[in-house]
Amino acid sequence: MANINLSKAKNAKNDEFYTQYHDIEKEINAYLDFDPDVFRGKTILLPCDDPEWSNFTKFFAQNFESIGLKKLISTSYAVESKHYKTGYQVTMFEESAPQFDKSKTTKNGKIFSLTHDLLGDGKIDVNDLEWQYLKGDGDFNSKEVKKLRDEADFIITNPPFSLFRDFLSWIVEGDKQFVIIGNMNAIKYKEVFPLIMENKMWLGNGFQAGNAFFSTPFAEEYGEGVYNQETGLVKFRNVCWFTNLDHGRRHQPMQLMTLADNLRFNKKVKNSSDVYERYENYDAIEVPFTDAIPSDYTGLMGVPISFLDKYSPEQFEIVWQASGNTRASAPKKVLQQLGYIVHPDDRGGCSIVNGRRTYDRIFIRHKIANK
Structure with a gap:
């Protein structure tokens, strides 16, 4: 496949890109390898998720006990705010839930939370997630989601590409630890580089060769060579993880010649x-x-x-x-x-x-x- 950077998605404000499970697993394991207790007893907020589809939610829910989480919170943005070009279909998961509300399904965001063994089957996993509608649309800048940010210890997500600067400022304002995905060129932003220079933020473990593959409802808009019909994925180049969590690769000195x-x-x-x-x-x-x-x-x-x-x-x-x-x-x-x-x-x-x-x-x- 050919590849592109995130500029096209950013300019078009196509922000629905879902990260692959194995990429999330590889990245988070790098922090756990460095410090197995980094998330123990902590609360993680995934504020830019669609929990019904998100691999971030699935990963942390499935590994809730092994990494020792206290609480997992995942929120989604209202359907009407996403400006889908095709008709929206309510999922069976939502429609079959007792809290389903036809008047809220497209206007309100959702919040999923995980804290305990809800089903009583002796384990805590994705099946124990509880959900309800948010009062608002789930915008990360809303008072409702800011309150969740302030409750959390970690912010981990793939934020909207078109709002990367605002999202990073939102995290810094809350003084939180974080792991987020962005374009390598974001390093040049005046809101970003000072954090890197002052050692308050750095690159994470990384995608293989800086290339990331996402699923997206906008996949076919990127054309042949970028969108792979067999996998249903879109390839982006120069993608990286930004973080303030430590990992071992960060402390490996380069081997250099004179x-x-x-x-x-x-x-x-x-x-x-x-x-x-x-x-x-x-x-x-x-x-x-x-x-x-x-x-x-x-x-x-x-x-x-x-x-x-x-x-x-x-x-x-x-x-x-x-x-x-x-x-x-x-x-x-x-x-x-x-x-x-x-x-x-x-x-x-x-x-x-x-x-x-x-x-x-x-x-x-x-x-x-x-x-």
Whole structure:
């Protein structure tokens, strides 16, 4: 299949994308491997779910006892607010429930909760979920859902792609631990990068090769090569998990060669005219490939944003980001520290090497250089 990024979905406000169970399992297990008790005695809120279909709800319900949860809360957005292009059909699950209300089925969101062995069969799982209608439509910004946020210890979900900035701000406002899915390019947002630089947020364990497969009612809109008719899935590239939960891969240092060895043996370096050149407007060198970061260079280096997937806070310090839309928010002292020089081809903070503007760069330096 061909692949696309999330920009098309974001711009079209097509936000109904359901994460695969095995992707959720792989990601959450990375945190459990690092700390088996990370969720023990805690409450998890899944605020952007459709609990009848969501694999997030299924995963945490099925593993409720093994990970030691205290409570699981899952909420959905009202059908009328999703702007379905095809007719909505009430599920048998909802219609057969004693609390079914025809006047609320499309106007109100739903809340599912799990706390105990409701059926009395000696185990707590997805069959013990209880549900009712929310008073409102289930918007995460509503007072009703904010109250649930404040009750929870963790926020875990695949939020609406078109509302990623607002959703992250909502989490930060509540001062919660979280695991959420987003586009790698979100790193460039002024609401996001400062959190990464201050070590308040980082990338999670990750999807395989940065590619994620989602099911969606909008699948066929993405065309042949993106939508796989056999699997019913849509493929997106450059997708990642953002989190403030620790995991082991985050502390694995990159194995790097010296600058001299890169020049001798790294084919990417040999074929690039810009690598290790000094920027014309920053006191730093250009390193366009993560695997070309020299182990023995003690100064500032500009690296691609994909570096964050391999970033270890014990190995590197992140100083700042240079791109076409973030310089205005950069503190003057940071720009001065980078030796920033006004350049005629600089349209807002991008780095320039050999007279050309580069892609977005993150400025880093080895931690050992400051010891």
